[in-house]
Amino acid sequence: MNPIMEIKNLEKYFPITAGFFGRKVGDIRAVDNVSFDVLPKEILGIVGESGCGKTTLGKTILRLIEPTAGEILFEGKDVSTLGTSELKEFRKEAQMIYQDPYSSLDPRMTVYDIIGEPFDIHGELKSGEKKKVILRLMSEVGLAPFHIYRYPHEFSGGQRQRIGIARAIALKPKLIVADEPTSALDVSVQSKILNLLSDIQKEEGLTMLFITHDLSIVRHISDRVAVMYVGVVVEMGKEEQIFEKMYHPYTEALLSAAPIADPRRKRKRIILTGDVPTPANPPKGCRFHPRCRYAKENCATEIPQLRDMGDGHFVACHYPLI
Amino acid sequence: MGMREYILKRVILIIPMLMGISFIVFMLMYLMPGDAVDLMLALQPDTDPAYVAHIKSIYGLDQPWYIQYFYWLKQFATLNLGSSFLSGRDVSEEIGARVVNTLSYQLLAVVFSIAVAIPAGIVSAVKQYSKTDNLVMTAALLGVSFPIFFLGLMNIFLFALILGWLPSGGAHSTVFLGRDIPHDFSYYLDYLKHLALPTLTLGLASTAYNARLVRSSMLNVLREDYIMTARAKGLKERVVVYKHALRNAMLPVITVTGMQIALTLGGAPITETVFSWPGLGKYFVYAIQHRDYFVIVGITVVLGTLILVANVLIDISYKWLDPRVEF
Amino acid sequence: MADNLLEIKGLKTYFYTEDGIVRALEGIDLHIEQGETLGLVGESGCGKTVTALSVLRLVPDPPGKIIEGEILFEGVNLLALSESDMRQIRGNDISMIFQDPQSALNPVFTVDNQLREVIELHQGLDKKEARQKAIEMLDLVGIPDPEARVEDYPHQFSGGMKQRVMIAMALSCNPKMLIADEPTTNLDVTVQAQVLDMINNLRKELGTTVLLITHNLGVIAEMSDHVGVMYAGRLVEYGDADTIFHAPLHPYTIALHEAVPRVTEKKQKLGVIKGVVPNLIYPPSGCRFHPRCDFSTEVCEKEQPKGEWVGDHYVECWHRREGTKL
Numbered sequence: 001m002n003p004i005m006e007i008k009n010l011e012k013y014f015p016i017t018a019g020f021f022g023r024k025v026g027d028i029r030a031v032d033n034v035s036f037d038v039l040p041k042e043i044l045g046i047v048g049e050s051g052c053g054k055t056t057l058g059k060t061i062l063r064l065i066e067p068t069a070g071e072i073l074f075e076g077k078d079v080s081t082l083g084t085s086e087l088k089e090f091r092k093e094a095q096m097i098y099q100d101p102y103s104s105l106d107p108r109m110t111v112y113d114i115i116g117e118p119f120d121i122h123g124e125l126k127s128g129e130k131k132k133v134i135l136r137l138m139s140e141v142g143l144a145p146f147h148i149y150r151y152p153h154e155f156s157g158g159q160r161q162r163i164g165i166a167r168a169i170a171l172k173p174k175l176i177v178a179d180e181p182t183s184a185l186d187v188s189v190q191s192k193i194l195n196l197l198s199d200i201q202k203e204e205g206l207t208m209l210f211i212t213h214d215l216s217i218v219r220h221i222s223d224r225v226a227v228m229y230v231g232v233v234v235e236m237g238k239e240e241q242i243f244e245k246m247y248h249p250y251t252e253a254l255l256s257a258a259p260i261a262d263p264r265r266k267r268k269r270i271i272l273t274g275d276v277p278t279p280a281n282p283p284k285g286c287r288f289h290p291r292c293r294y295a296k297e298n299c300a301t302e303i304p305q306l307r308d309m310g311d312g313h314f315v316a317c318h319y320p321l322i
Numbered sequence: 323m324g325m326r327e328y329i330l331k332r333v334i335l336i337i338p339m340l341m342g343i344s345f346i347v348f349m350l351m352y353l354m355p356g357d358a359v360d361l362m363l364a365l366q367p368d369t370d371p372a373y374v375a376h377i378k379s380i381y382g383l384d385q386p387w388y389i390q391y392f393y394w395l396k397q398f399a400t401l402n403l404g405s406s407f408l409s410g411r412d413v414s415e416e417i418g419a420r421v422v423n424t425l426s427y428q429l430l431a432v433v434f435s436i437a438v439a440i441p442a443g444i445v446s447a448v449k450q451y452s453k454t455d456n457l458v459m460t461a462a463l464l465g466v467s468f469p470i471f472f473l474g475l476m477n478i479f480l481f482a483l484i485l486g487w488l489p490s491g492g493a494h495s496t497v498f499l500g501r502d503i504p505h506d507f508s509y510y511l512d513y514l515k516h517l518a519l520p521t522l523t524l525g526l527a528s529t530a531y532n533a534r535l536v537r538s539s540m541l542n543v544l545r546e547d548y549i550m551t552a553r554a555k556g557l558k559e560r561v562v563v564y565k566h567a568l569r570n571a572m573l574p575v576i577t578v579t580g581m582q583i584a585l586t587l588g589g590a591p592i593t594e595t596v597f598s599w600p601g602l603g604k605y606f607v608y609a610i611q612h613r614d615y616f617v618i619v620g621i622t623v624v625l626g627t628l629i630l631v632a633n634v635l636i637d638i639s640y641k642w643l644d645p646r647v648e649f
Numbered sequence: 650m651a652d653n654l655l656e657i658k659g660l661k662t663y664f665y666t667e668d669g670i671v672r673a674l675e676g677i678d679l680h681i682e683q684g685e686t687l688g689l690v691g692e693s694g695c696g697k698t699v700t701a702l703s704v705l706r707l708v709p710d711p712p713g714k715i716i717e718g719e720i721l722f723e724g725v726n727l728l729a730l731s732e733s734d735m736r737q738i739r740g741n742d743i744s745m746i747f748q749d750p751q752s753a754l755n756p757v758f759t760v761d762n763q764l765r766e767v768i769e770l771h772q773g774l775d776k777k778e779a780r781q782k783a784i785e786m787l788d789l790v791g792i793p794d795p796e797a798r799v800e801d802y803p804h805q806f807s808g809g810m811k812q813r814v815m816i817a818m819a820l821s822c823n824p825k826m827l828i829a830d831e832p833t834t835n836l837d838v839t840v841q842a843q844v845l846d847m848i849n850n851l852r853k854e855l856g857t858t859v860l861l862i863t864h865n866l867g868v869i870a871e872m873s874d875h876v877g878v879m880y881a882g883r884l885v886e887y888g889d890a891d892t893i894f895h896a897p898l899h900p901y902t903i904a905l906h907e908a909v910p911r912v913t914e915k916k917q918k919l920g921v922i923k924g925v926v927p928n929l930i931y932p933p934s935g936c937r938f939h940p941r942c943d944f945s946t947e948v949c950e951k952e953q954p955k956g957e958w959v960g961d962h963y964v965e966c967w968h969r970r971e972g973t974k975l
Contacts, residue, residue, distance in 0.1 A: 049837035156925055186692040186926070187864060191908035191919035215838065216867070220910030220919065239915065257842035258912045259867030263890040265913070266871075271846055272839045275807045451711075547752040551815075553707050555767040556739035569757050644757055645802040 003037035004174065004207050005061070010034045010070035012053075012060045016280060028280045030056040032231035034070075035306065036314075038175075043201060043208045045222030045239070047215060049254075049276050052228040054211045055099075058177040061209065062094050063087065074175070092122055095168040099180040101160035105152040111138070111163055112148050118170045137166040141196060158189035162196070169200060176201075177209045182217065194221060215258040219243050224312075227251050230287045231279045233306060237313035247309060247320035250288045286318065294319050325641065332634045336627065343626045344398070345391060347619050352387035358407040358613040359383060381407060394619065403623070404616035406609075413620035417602065421624065423493055424590055424601035427520040431586065432579065434525035435532055440568075440575075442529075443536025447544065448563060458533060465530020470589060474523040474596040481519060488518050491598035520597045524589075528582050535578055539571040546570070573644055580636035584629045653721075654826060654858045655681040655704065660718035662696075662703050665711065669930040673699045675882040675937075676718070678956070678963075681826070681875075686852065686859040688873030688890070690866060690905075694926055695879040697862045701828045704860075705745060706735050723825070741771040744819040748831035750811035754803035760787070761799040764818050771822045786817035790847060809840035813847070820851060826858045833868060845872060866909055870894055875961075878902045881927050881937040888962040898962070898969040900942050906975055936967065944968045 011034075013027040030053045038044050046054045059065045061072055063079050072079040074090065082090055098104035105114055115134045119125045125133060135145055141162040152160055161181060168176055178197065182190040198221055201208050212218050218225055219239060226236040227248065235248040246252050253270040260267070272291045277283055283290050289299035299318055306316040356364075359377050363369050378384045382393060397404055403413035442462075446455045468476075482490035489495065493516050498509050543549065544567055552566040553559075586593075590603030598604070602621050609617035641647045657679040664671040674696045681687045689697045702708045703715050706727060720727040722743065727735065747753040755763060764783035768774055774782060780799070787795035790813040803811055812832060819827055829848065833841035845868065852859050861872050869876055869890070876893040878886040878901065886899040897903050907920025924941040927933050933940050939949035948967050956965040
């Protein structure tokens with residue numbers, strides 16, 4: 001299958017300034033030399049801990065922030081070099097769903113305005129049709145028709161997230177980046193939103209990048225999974241490859257750290273020592289080596305490249321767990 | 323950036339700021355009709371024009387304003403503020419004779435305001451919606467609603483005219499005016515009495531504002547998790563409020579106090595006019611009326627410096643209160 | 650049955666707000682055995698945090714008030730104690746740690762200052778001894794170089810390290826009970842594992858009884874001996890962890906299990922609970938869960954179900970789901 005999106009050596013650095021004249025003293029390497037393909041109609045889960053660069057990656061892919069270097073090929077075209085009008089076209093094709101349903105909706109706009117705004121910007125609809133389409137979108141995400149002229153503050157967190165989803169799918173995009181869309185929600189609301197997202201993804205034939213820190217969610221929703229650590233992708237593969245036959249020691253530790261909702265399954269946890277390093281000053285060589293129990297000498301000096309271990313399972317480690 | 327580097331940076335920044343302020347003041351003065359010589363000779367319209375021109379050229383008033391500014395700047399580089407057209411004395415001397423009078427009531431007003439506003443705000447916050455709270459907040463609302471000059475006139479009316487407790491204006495009673503008055507206890511007591519009304523007026527206005535600020539800041543802080551942590555430790559409520567909450571609640575108050583100092587110093591001309599207070603503000607008004615250019619610029623520069631220094635002090639105290647602050 | 654360290658009987662805590670009376674806790678019965686970890690689980694607004702704050706009598710007043718019930722700690726009713734006697738309990742016999750370590754430590758005081766404060770208060774140590782004790786506690790919770798770090802301010806620690814400092818502070822007077830309110834919710838997974846591991850080790854070492862509050866069923870399963878499930882101000886089910894996770898009786902408990910994605914398996918579809926969490930100013934009549942329950946009948950709408958004990962297992966439901974296997 002040809003990828004819908006190819007990310008090649010993508011970098012996003014944020015400068016650190018200091019001193020009298022605000023001179024640049026270093027970089028926060030939020031995304032550092034990341035390459036992978038996104039396949040059409042898949043849900044690609046991107047999982048990692050805070051500071052691993054998953055949110056920056058998602059925003060850079062949509063060019064909501066400018067990449068420092070690298071290519072983002074969407075259907076063969078490099079998103080990072082698009083001009084204003086081409087970028088507008090791209091915005092129709094690629095949408096984002098945000099983490100916080102409370103701050104991502106304009107409090108002064110009604111549901112009608114919020115879901116209708118993409119049509120206004122891209123001038124797709126006659127005004128007579130607009131309301132009909134908005135009502136159809138609302139029913140698709142499970143909002144009642146009488147909600148149409150209400151404001152965001154009149155809704156619960158789950159309903160707001162539904163509004164955000166309706167807005168995102170309004171123009172029938174091909175790609176959606178969902179950034180922790182359920183982390184602000186309660187368990188029972190979370191399950192509804194996750195079901196809704198996977199239903200919509202199937203019905204609309206969407207490609208979705210699902211960014212989360214929650215391993216159980218990523219396992220539930222993803223076809224393929226990319227594991228990130230301090231700005232780099234350390235492992236990538238099909239869901240069952242990552243969760244059952246992981247190659248990277250970080251993936252192993254991360255999974256063993258995730259609590260299991262079953263008191264009968266008492267596993268041996270791999271307790272990592274120390275904190276996640278900061279992307280402002282990442283360790284040399286393999287970024288995981290200071291916390292890795294398998295690390296050898298060359299891990300501290302040589303950066304491992306992401307390589308194919310067969311069957312579409314990629315790992316960036318000198319000594320993968322086989 | 324370290325504290326020392328930060329202070330150095332701020333002090334260096336004062337120089338371009340003062341140059342900017344003085345430039346603007348020069349420009350504005352030029353826009354005013356007439357100069358000091360015109361005004362002095364206004365009642366003698368038949369003075370020989372050649373003589374007038376001669377006088378003007380002595381003071382450099384025949385030059386365009388930017389040339390005058392350039393000369394002033396050259397002088398200022400040696401920290402010389404020039405001399406007054408009217409008195410002929412050095413501007414720095416004239417300012418020196420009055421600056422204490424301005425600083426005295428201004429500083430006392432700040433101290434008064436903080437000393438009253440903090441306890442009032444705390445009580446109001448801790449007993450939110452109680453009678454005390456309502457009383458304090460009503461008084462504070464009245465306080466912020468009146469402009470200073472009105473508050474001043476009301477205070478004069480009440481304390482000087484009706485009650486007769488305090489003098490209505492000036493810095494000294496007539497018996498203490500003159501050259502050879504000994505500066506003994508009764509002299510200072512008399513000064514303090516005169517100081518009371520300007521201090522009270524200026525203080526009340528900012529007290530009202532600060533009390534509201536302390537209250538809302540305190541209410542915010544009291545909702546913080548670390549307050550619950552402090553209570554869960556078994557600390558007395560007094561310790562929770564005065565140790566854990568107060569220091570955090572003071573942060574916005576400090577910021578605002580910094581801005582208030584600029585406002586009240588800037589308001590000195592009005593305050594001092596209301597109380598006929600012989601400070602920089604009143605002198606400033608007098609200088610403007612008589613187009614005493616170097617005095618106007620001099621006072622502006624001194625007040626500007628005072629405000630900038632006050633702000634540096636505020637920033638330093640901010641760092642002292644909150645260890646998270648990085649310069 | 651072992652001795653109960655804490656027994657809560659018929660606890661009602663209401664909040665008197667401008668919109669009306671929020672019936673946050675509507676008669677809770679709960680006990681914690683000496684030395685065990687009780688996990689309290691439920692969604693936001695179910696009353697789990699209010700229960701914890703009620704035990705310490707720290708419910709913000711106004712608007713909150715404990716209006717009924719008893720909280721027996723070692724047989725003494727905490728609700729009948731004077732405020733100054735209660736202060737002797739807080740931080741000394743029962744201490745508490747909070748969800749967000751970023752905001753639970755006072756940003757303007759050093760760690761030394763904040764730790765010494767509680768040690769000096771309850772243990773009568775002088776400044777020097779208290780400081781020594783503070784350093785020992787930091788060492789105990791695994792903070793490297795405690796002699797130097799004790800002088801640092803909270804913002805100089807990472808999130809996980811801050812939570813360790815909080816735990817050091819909470820355990821410094823060797824309390825009989827530790828209340829941990831979502832202690833790892835804001836932490837990264839690998840850091841969460843470290844902190845949970847540490848709480849477990851310390852509790853065994855020091856014999857501390859733990860009341861663990863969380864919405865995360867995984868954390869509950871890994872930590873708890875007994876589990877209480879709360880819904881809309883009621884304790885709807887209670888039992889040992891194995892029972893609650895493998896043979897629950899309450900429809901809400903079952904629905905909650907089915908709604909959660911698992912890290913160990915890929916479910917085809919997540920279970921959903923219809924409707925939304927009720928507004929506790931106008932709680933539903935009868936069983937508070939009935940409008941969202943798939944099994945509700947007329948009786949559920951009319952009458953509050955009587956709680957029933959089957960051995961060590963408590964459930965509050967008219968239609969218990971016997972024979973459920975998860």
